[in-house]
Amino acid sequence: MTQRQDDATTVLLTSGFLAVPSLLLKFYKQLGLADEEMMLVLHLLQFRQEGVEFPTPDQIGERMMLHGDFLLSTLGTLQRAGFLEIGEEQIDLRPLYRKLAEFIQPKPKPAASSLDLLEKKEQNLFSVFEQEFGRPLSPLECEMIIKWVDDDRYREDLVREALREAVLSGKFNFKYIDRILFEWQKINIRTLQELNVHREQFRNRMPGSRQRQAQTSRQQTAPQPQRQPQGQAPEADGQENKYDAFYRMYGRE
Secondary structure (H helix, E strand, C coil), rough: CHHHHHHHHHHHHHHCCCCHHHHHHHHHHHHHHCCCHHHHHHHHHHHHHHHCCCCCCHHHHHHHCCCCHHHHHHHHHHCCCCCCCECCCHHHHHHHHHHHHHHHHHCCCCCCCCCHHCCCCCCCCCHHHHHHHCCCCCHHHHHHHHHHHHHHCCCCHHHHHHHHHHHHHHHCCCCHHHHHHHHHCCCCCHHHHHHHHHHHHHHHHHHHHHHHHHHHHHHHHHHCCCCCCCCCCCCCCCCCCHHHHHHHHCCCC
């Protein structure tokens, strides 16, 4: 009994091993492979390792104990899903490896637009300006940003907002941004909230806004026409209803 077990173990160890990428075993479900499809892939790898590039459905079915028609259907499904290619002389599994490589490769992050960067308060001011200008900042430009924050005491959110206005106006220079910040300081704008209030007041002072307000006021104060009681026709001013005289003449209510 022990001798037979040793012989079986020897046959097992000398019959060879199948080399399978560990990532394929780990992620085959995420790739969209069912268990039976994965087992079919393993048998195809085994046939290839044995030197059989194009195993027949009968050969595969003999090992998997499955009917040939089912295997043909499964192979067709894998081919349509882009997991393998069936040629004239081989079943190519390279599409499967390409899918696996794409799955494990880190997805590149989409490039953030300039205005998106301006929304991120944690983004460094220098990085925001460099992203917007598309180049590294010069030492003088870096000094100007430092001066805005340290010497002029401009809040960083106001500096970002000034850059935003410059971007929207198509003015890509530090002098324009410095002028915006100076004008805000001159009218005692110190915070982003005060800036928003100032913008709202400015919009309300625009001519179009005044016209809309006046029109709304006239509509609210204009006298509304009196509604006639339901079922009663309106009478003309100074004239009685034409039927009233008729009913009085003949003494009818």
